[in-house]
Amino acid sequence: MSEKILLIDGHSILNRAFYGLPDLTNAEGKHTGAVYGFLNILFRILEEEKPQYLTVAFDLHEPTFRHKMYEAYKGTRKPMPEELREQVPLMKEMLTAMGIKIVSKAGYEADDLLGTLAVRSEKEGMDVTILSGDRDLLQLATEKVMIRLPKTSRGKTTIENFHAAEVLEKYQVTPPQIIELKALMGDSADNIPGIPGVGEKTATKMIVEFGTIENAYVHLEEIKPNKARESLREHYDLAELSKALATINTESPLEYVYEEARLGNLYTPEAYQLCKQLEFKNFFGRFDTSAVPENTIEQNFFTCSDLGGAEALFKKAAEKNYIGVALLSDKEGVYGLGIALTKGEIYYVPVEGLLTGDYICAALKEIADSTILCSIDVKSMLKHVGLEDAGHVFDTGVAVYLLNPLKSSYTFDDIAREYLDGALLPTRTDLLGKDSLKAAWEKSSDGLMSYACHLAYTAYATREPIENALKETEMWNVYREIELPLIFTLDSMEKWGIRVKGEELKSYGEKLQVRIAELEKLIYEQAGEEFNINSPKQLGVILFEKMGIPGGRKTKTGYSTAADILEKLAPEQPIVNDILEYRQLTKLKSTYADGLSAVIEADGRIHSTFNQTITATGRISSTEPNLQNIPVRMELGRLIRKVFVPEDGYVFLDADYSQIELRVLAHMSGDEKLIQAYREAEDIHRLTASQVFHVPFDEVTDLQRRNAKAVNFGIVYGISSFGLSQDLSITRKEAAEYIEKYFETYPKIKGFLDGLVADGKEKGYVSTMLGRRRPIPELKSGNFMQRSFGERVAMNSPIQGTAADIIKIAMNRVYQRLKEEGLQSRLVLQVHDELLIETKKEEVETVSRILEEEMKGAVHLSVELDVDMHEGNSWYEAK
Template identity: 40%
Template sequence: ELEFKSLLDKFVKKPQQQQKTVNLQLDLFAENTTEDAVGSEFSSYEGSKTAPCEYQLVETEEDALKIYEKFSSSKILVLETKTTSTNAIDAKLVGLNFAIEEGKVVQVAIPNEREKAERIVNIFKPLYESSEILKVGQNIKYDMEVLMNYGVRLAAPMFDTMLAHYVLQPEQKHNTETIAETLHQYNVLKPRLKETGVEDLFYNIEMPLVPVLAEMEMTGVRLDTDALAETSKVLTERMHQIEQNIYGLAGHEFNIASPKQVGEVLFGEMKIVEKPKKTKTGQYVTSEEVLQQLRSKAPIVDHILEHRGLKKLLGTYVDALPKLINPRTGHIHTTFNQAVTATGRLSSSNPNLQNIPVRGEDGKEIRKCFIPEPGQLFFSADYSQIELRVMAHLSGDKNMIEAFREGYDIHAATAARIYKEDINSVSRDQRTKAKRANFGIIYGITVFGLAERLDISRDEAKQLIEGYFNTFPGVHAYMEKAKQLAREHGYAETFFHRRRYLPDITSGNATVRNFAERNAINAPIQGSAADIIKIAMVRIYERFQREGIRSKMILQVHDELNFSVLPEEKERVEKIVIEEMQNAYPLHVPLVADSGWGENWLEAH
C-alpha cells in the first residue's frame, strides 16, 4: 500500500536479479526493464504466495460434466491451460484450470492418452466457444493456441489481464503466478481501463489482435534450407577472408571476438587515437559505438566491424534458423510479443525477425530464404514513411502536409526547401542529409549526433537542423508542445491514448531529463504508427474470414505485413490488404502502402 517494494520483495517474492542499466539511447523496441508482477496501484502485499486459495481437483469425466453444468450459466469464466511446454505449438495439455469466483480454482486433470484427453476437452468446448461467456485469462494467446491443437477455437469476448495491465502500465512487467490472482486482477483492472481512457485501445485494438497473432504463430513460415546453407557457406568464406585482411593489417593473428585483444591491437599497438576510452578496470573500450566513430582513423576498424556483423548474422540467423524449424510442421514459428515494448510496437522472438538487417546485401540474403507455402506466392506490403506521415498529422505543418499530399519524395522535398533548390535539382548528397534529418528529428537527434551520423562538421549539422525547423516550423512547435504536455501530465500518449509514462521529464539531471523529453516527442509518433498497423492487421484478418480467403498473413516486421497467397486469390488479397492498410486511420496526409510479389520475401519486398 505504501509502495515499500524492495522490503516487500524480501518477504514475499523471490530475490530478483539486479535491474539492467537503463539505456539512454531511444530504442525502436524498448523493452520493459522493471520486474514488477503488477503495478503499484494494483498490487497487494497479500499476493499469490500468501492469499488463501481453495483448489478442487477433478479427475473423472462424470465430475467434469458436473463442473461444465455448473459453469455453463456463468457470465465470466477465468481460464488457464496447464501444459508440458512453454512452446504452444508442441505443448500437450495436462490440466484445465477454471475459476468463477475469487479464491476458488477448479483443476481438471487431462489424461496422457490423446483420445481420452480430447474427450475431456470437448466437454468444455461449448464454454470456450460461447459468445455469451466472457473468458478471462493471463496471456490468453497461449491458451488459445494450445486449445487450437485440440480442435477448440477460443471465442470473443475475452479479457487478457496481461494486456490490460500492459496498456495501463507499459513500462512494467505483466506476469502473474496463479489463476486466483487473475480474477483478482480482472476486478481491479477493468474499471481502471475506463478511468485511464484506454478502453478503446484495449477492446478495439489489443484484444482483437490476439486471435490474429495466434493464427500467424500457429501457421508459421517456410524456410528454404538449401538457400540458407549456401548463404552460410558464402558468408563464412567471406568472414575468413576478412580475418586474413585484419591479421595482415595488425601484423599478427589475434582473437577478433575478444574485445580485450581488439583494444590492445587498435590502441596499445597501432595507437590509432591518442586518448582511447577505457573501462573502470583499465580495459580499452571497443564497443560498436566507439568503433563506428573511429572508422576514418584506420582501415582495420572497418574490417573489424564487418567481421562482427557477419559473425552476428551467421550466429543469430543463417546457422540458427534451420535449428528452429519445427520437425512436425516443417515451419519456423516465431512468437509475436504483444506486451513487451514500451512503445506499443510488436516484437518477435525465437527467432527475432525485427533485427534482420534491412540495408546491405547480407540482410537480403536472409530474406531470400523465407518462402511461401508450396504452389503459393509471397506478398509483402509496407507503410511508406508512416512515422513521418504521423509527424505531419500531429504537427499540422503546412509544408510537410503539402509535400505528402502532392505525392513528392519527402526527402527530396525537404532538401529542396532546406537548400532552396528546385526539387529536380536536389543532389543525392543533399537528399541523404535531409533524410537523416527527417528521421533524426523524430528521435530527438542532437547537433553532435547528426554531425557524427553524416560525418559533417557541427556547424553544418547546426545549420541543417536550423534549416529543417525553418522549413517545418510546425514540427518545432509540436516538439515543444509535446515536452510541455509531458511535463504537465507525466506521460505522452498516442491517437488512441496509449500512454508512455515519463517520470524523469522533470529530473534535475540534464541527461536523464533530455532522454525523457526525446521520448515525449517520439512516443506519440512511434506509438500511433504501431496502433495503426495493429488496426490494419485486425481488419485484414477479419475480412479474410468474412470473404472466405484461404491465404494467410504470416509475418509482421516493423511497418510491413507478409502473406503466403494462393495464386487464384492474388488480386483479392492485394486489394484487401492495400485498402485496409491505407484506410486504417484518417490522417491529414494520405497513408500509403507499397507492395510487391515474388517467390520469396526478398523478391516481394
C-alpha cells in the same frame, strides 16, 4: 573471542545505492532502486562480517548543531532528490520488518550516533565495523573500530577497509587528524567549505608537519607555499568552522539497549511480503516460505479429478457471465486447468485418466460459446483451444500491459497486488520452484494445483477493476478494438509460421564461413600475428598499441573497440574495415545461418513468437527467433531473405507503409506545409532539402537530400544537435542550424513537439492519436540525462505509438478479411510497418486489393497513407 557490532550510516548507503545503481520502480510506480541496492550491500556485509549486533542510524533531517553552523555560513543544504526522499520511509519499513534496530535523535546527525555507539561499543570490549560512504567517519578508526567505505561504479560495488593503520598509510595522518584535513581542504559532499586554494596534497603536508590547524596557525610564517599561508591567514575562521563541521560528536545522549540490536532471523514473513510488494524477486530465495502464513484464498481451492465432477463443473461454468481460467500448457501438451467460478469457488482439473488434455480443451471451447473466459494469457490458451471470437475472452495480461507498458513482465502475483488492494499471492517460484509445467506434472507436484488456481483466481478477480481502469484512462477502445483482436491475429501467424529452405540456409552459412576465413587471414597478415579478433582487449592492443593507429579511446578495461569508434577509422585503415566486415559476417552466421537452422520445425517452417506486451510504444516484437531483425543494410544480410519462401502454389505479397511516422507527424502537428507536400505527392526529403538549404527543388543534390532525410526522421525521434552531428558527420553547430531551419520550414512541428513534452510533464504520460498512453517517469527525474531521455520519449512515443496502432488495425482487418472471404492466403509475418502474406497464386489480385484497402483505410489522416506492394517467390524478391 570478542563480539562484533555492525553500525550502518543509513542515509549515506541509501544515497550511494541511489546514485550508483539503475533506478527501479514496482507495479505501483514506487521508486525502489535505492532500497534494493542498500539491501544488496547489507547482505554482502553481513556475510563478510558475521556480527552479533546490527544497528542502522538515520538523520531526521531536522536542524542540528552542524546544520545551523553551515546555514549561517552558506545557506541551506542541497535538497534530497524526490525519487530518493520517497524511499527513506520504505527503507525504514524494510529494516523494521527484518527486525533490525534503527536509531535517530533530534538535533544529532547519523554520524554523531555512529560515533557515539562506536566509542561505547569499543569500551564494552566489542569489535566495531562502521559501514558508510562518508569519509568523515575515518576519524573514528582505531585498532578495534573498522570503517568500511563502499564505492559503486557501473552497478558494481567494491569496499575499502580502514583501521587506524590503514588510515595512516593511505592519508599520511592519524584518524583524528582527518578532521584537520577536512578543516583545510573541505568536502563538498558533506557541505564542509574548507579554505580557498588548499587541496588535498597541500592540506596533508600542513597537517603532517604541524599536527593541527591551530598549531599551523601559530607557525603561520613557516607555511609553504605562500598561497596556502595567505589563505589560512585570511580564512582561519573558515578553517575553524570547517573543523567544527567535520568533528563527529562521540558523546551524544543516545539511549541504547544492546539486546535490542542483537541480530536474529532477518528473513521474516513480514520482510518476505514487503520484498514481494517491492518486486525484489532476487531476494526470494533467502526466505523460508514455509514460514509465511498460508494465503486465505487457498481455502477456496478444490480439485476435481473425476469425469462426472468435471462435467458438472463445466456445466456450471457455462451458466456464468464470466469465469477465470488458466490452461497449464506448453508446445508439447496440456497438464491441467484452473477454473474460477467465483472468488470463493476455484477448481483445479488435472490431466489424468479420462480427463485428457483434448477433453479439457473441447470443454473450454464449448463453455466459451456462452460465457467470457478471463485469462492472463489468452494466446497461449489458443494454441490448444480453437477459439475464434475475441468477444468471448478477456486477456488480463494484455490489459495490464496497456495500463502500464513500462514493466518487463506481468506475473499473476504482480497483477493481484496492484488490482486487488495489495493482495500478496505466492509467486510461481514459490509454488513450482524452477520446474517446468511438464516436470511439475510428471512429479505430480502439489504446487501445480495451487498455481493453476491462483492464476484462475487472479484472472477472475481482477477483470472488473482492470476494465474500470481501462475505461477511466480512456483506453477501453484501444483494448477492445486493437489489442484484443490482435491476440487472434498473432496466434494465426504463429501457427502458420514461415517456410524456410534449410539446405539453402546451410549453403548460405558455408559461403559466409569461406569469406570469414578469408577475412581472418587478411586481418592476421595486416596485424603481423594471430590473435582473438572477437576479444575487444586483444583487438585494442593490436590496433592502438602494436599498429599505433591514432584515435583509440582507453577505458578502465582497455581500448574501446565499439562500432562507432571503428567506423570512423575504417576509411583510412584497411584492417579496421576488414574487422567490421568480419564482425558483420560472424554475426550473420551465428545468429541467422546457424541460429535459424536450429529452429526449423518438422513442417519445414519457423514458428516465431510475436509479443504484444513487451515494448513501451505498443510495437509488436518477435522472439524465438526474432524475424523482425533480419539485416537489410548490407546486401549479404538481405540475401538471408532468399531462404524464406512460400509454400508450393503460393507467392509472397509484401506490403509496406511508406514514411508512416512522418505522415503521422504531419497529421498530428497539423503543419500545413508538410500536409500540402504529401497531398501533392512530393518527394518529401527533396522538398525538405530545398526549403532547409534554400535551393530550387530540381537543384537539390543527393547529399542534401540524404541530410534532409536524416533530419526528417531524426525529428520524429526527438534527435538532438549532438545526435544529428554524429549521424551526418558534421559539427554540432551545423546540426543545430539544420534543426533550426527545419523548424522554420515546418513551424507547427516545433510547437507540437514542445507541447508533447509539456503535456508529459503535466500529466506524467503522453498519448497516441488513438488514446494509447505511455507513462514517462523520467520527466520528473532529478537527473539531467534521464530528463533529457524523457523529453525525447515524450516527442517520439505518440508518433511511433500511433504508427504501431495503425499497423495493428491493418493486420487485424487483413486477417479478418482473409477469413471472411474464405481465402487460403494467410498473414505470416509483420515487421514494424510491413506485412507479409503467403498468397495463393489464384488469389493474388484479391489479396492485393484487400491489403490496399485495409492498410490505407486503417485510419483517416489529413494525409493519405501510402503502401508499397511487391510480389515474389521469396521474401527477398517480394521486398
